[in-house]
Amino acid sequence: MDDPEFREFVEVRYADLLRTAYLLTGSRDAAQDLVHEALLKVMRHWRRVDEPMAYVRRVMVNERTSRWRRVGLRELLTSTLPERAGPDSTEPVVVRDELLTALDRLPVRMRTVLVLRYWEDLPEVEVAAAMGCSVGTVKSQAARGLARLRDVLGGPWPRVAGGLLEERA
Template identity: 45%
Template sequence: MTADRNRDSTDFEEFARSNQRRLYRTAYLLCGEAESARDLTQTTLAKLFQHWHRASAADHPVAYARTVLTRTYLAERRRRLRDFLAHSHVDSPPSVVGPELTVTLLTSLAELPPRARAMVVLRYWEDLDVHTVAELLRCSESTVKSQCSRSLARLRTRLGDAHLYTTHQ
């Protein structure tokens, strides 16, 4: 039993080392800030370690980790939103446009509801198909399509002419 536990621990450490950056990048896009992204990544890795036997047995452990990351993000956002709504009056956030396209994009992403933001990040950053995103978020494919469409329209409106400053190749 101890040999299995040591092997599992070694396998997990190898997995964590090789995938931590990728998980962090996705977490950063979801959270919009480095500190929260680090926390989300660490929470995800802790959950994976706790259930490593099940995660390592999955057909695609990276996809399993992405699912844990996304669901942890959404659960945390729902909890924070409930706490926020219970203790404060909600005003619309001030419009902030940064000078850089990256800052503007992150600001715009932050204005999307957490579930819509997760759909956009998974669909367009992680380049997952509609079916996979629907499975990850436990919703229908039509929900993913409609939410992504609405979210992209919001981003286009918010970004305005910012796309003119990007290079197309």
């Protein structure tokens, strides 16, 4: 298929999709695979897709969930954490790495909610649509996920992701 609109969509959105996939998977290689699989599926239905970005996100979430179900335990048992940056690293890089490591320890569903809600800055309704769940589930998974991140990372927290880790009254 050689659809100019699809090609333009991929050219414009590929970096955003790759970033989201990386946050969902924690691996550059897995992120590239996830984006490519999702785009192949979307390409087959391109003419029927009303909201391309929402549709691709939904396919990526579904693919990530399916992959996790197939090989999640095996990956969890055999994966190793990346080495920390050397002493010349800057504080934001260290904080980002610690946050990504903490995200990687969350259950897939909780991690997906946090990535879509806070990194992608999607409204709760769109996160729910992308995940095929209710807005209430998104809210509860987000609250629980943020609480777990706070526990894992300890405090005080620098300003990351728009105050993501700050306690709310």
